[in-house]
């Protein structure tokens with residue numbers, strides 16, 4: 001429908017420079033420039049490398065998205081951007097670009113939450129989200145169970161990882177097995193030839209007294225490393241496929257078990273899975289199996305929409321516009337630790353930090369975490 | 380001519396509007412931690428004060444550093460985004476050159492040094508033959524290592540204030556970089572047909588990253 005909101009979304013919270021354009025629930029463009037290859041030799045994302053790559057890729061990626069969508073920037077109804085959480089310096093490139101485009105085009109700016117965007121992207125795949133939506137978000141940066149009565153204003157955390165994110169565990173196990181970075185796709189590939197029951201790796205936080213919806217993958221990661229090292233020390237070959245399959249099974253078993261439990265406990269009859277790890281083939285198949293058994297409808301977007309991208313930010317932005325949510329102001333901060341409960345960052349009045357009329361003055365320190373408060377500022 | 384100039388390469392978040400003859404409006408706020416929050420409001424403020432619209436701007440002037448990267452990128456990506464929408468050129472100006480221009484306006488002539496704070500006990504610096512004539516490439520160094528190169532020269536900038544044992548003849552004016560100076564310098568260069576820097580960051584340092592030193596065992600040896 002032509003009267004649905006046309007929104008451009010910018011995502012730079014980690015190593016992907018993503019610019020997406022959507023009209024309502026329809027995906028028009030999903031341009032992504034990734035710096036993943038530059039990080040591979042470090043075995044993880046290097047914040048300063050990511051930030052430099054975002055600056056280089058920003059304008060070309062916006063231009064490509066507009067071209068792919070076949071729309072003029074002047075036709076947009078708004079610009080949405082990931083305001084957090086994520087890498088401070090990386091977020092700041094996207095937030096600054098979004099502000100400049102919004103200001104120059106005279107369009108409203110929507111600073112939105114990265115995690116809520118991961119959920120909202122499914123509207124581009126499966127149409128309007130049910131309310132409430134139960135979502136399992138799993139990636140290199142997050143592992144959370146979220147209940148969203150309203151994706152534009154009310155997202156409630158039920159549980160999250162108490163140590164490593166699921167994707168981090170994949171990266172570390174891949175390193176132990178010598179499979180390279182990023183680890184997720186490599187482990188998935190090798191696991192296909194392995195026996196998921198070959199080795200009984202531990203299932204973290206699944207005891208009777210453990211928190212119902214929280215996750216822990218640190219112990220599992222260490223257990224895998226110990227098992228592999230013990231083998232190597234005894235001069236035995238490491239059955240890479242079996243280790244990969246058994247590790248992966250331990251991860252997806254816990255993820256799906258807890259997600260289904262959360263659905264049942266909250267009377268929700270469907271489950272949305274997003275984030276980079278949602279591309280994992282075993283997570284998809286086991287979730288499908290268990291959801292069917294439990295009478296739950298599973299919604300998982302296609303892999304390219306599960307990993308970080310601008311379309312998910314645009315999807316949430318479009319929903320914000322459609323529901324008449326408040327836009328952000330030009331002093332929108334990039335907040336590396338933006339809580340998941342803050343779906344968007346609407347404009348706020350300044351109760352501090354007064355700037356004198358002639359523009360000269362020293363603003364006060366803010367009281368919450370800011371983009372320059374983390375390390376790696378001065379490379 | 381209407382130039383919109385801004386710089387985020389030093390603790391000063393500064394924006395100015397210049398008509399080729401004079402500064403129409405300027406906003407300078409010193410807050411090293413909030414470049415991203417303060418720049419657009421500053422741009423909006425100078426446009427409002429001068430009674431102009433962004434669409435009237437005929438050229439953008441942006442400080443390309445050197446400067447701490449996180450803040451530096453705010454100005455550069457903002458300029459690039461504006462330029463993409465407005466279809467006007469972006470003129471890159473070395474941030475140290477802006478300080479040198481301001482030093483000249485404050486009465487300094489002849490050879491001098493400009494030094495800003497590069498953190499990590501280092502300075503970004505360059506030597507000048509005069510306010511409009513940079514003699515060396517911008518560099519990042521420990522003050523002690525450049526003591527011979529700057530000995531006896533007047534010096535401006537926060538880097539000079541931080542290391543008085545090396546910059547012995549520190550001049551207090553300019554206190555901070557102002558986009559008005561940057562714009563005035565750019566207007567002078569445009570009139571004289573002089574070239575600009577490409578609007579790309581002068582990082583001067585490699586990204587801070589170590590390749591992990593192989594796989595670390597968890598079992599005791």
Ligand SMILES: [Zn+2]
Pocket residue numbers: 114118139141275276307308
């Ligand atoms: Zn993500």
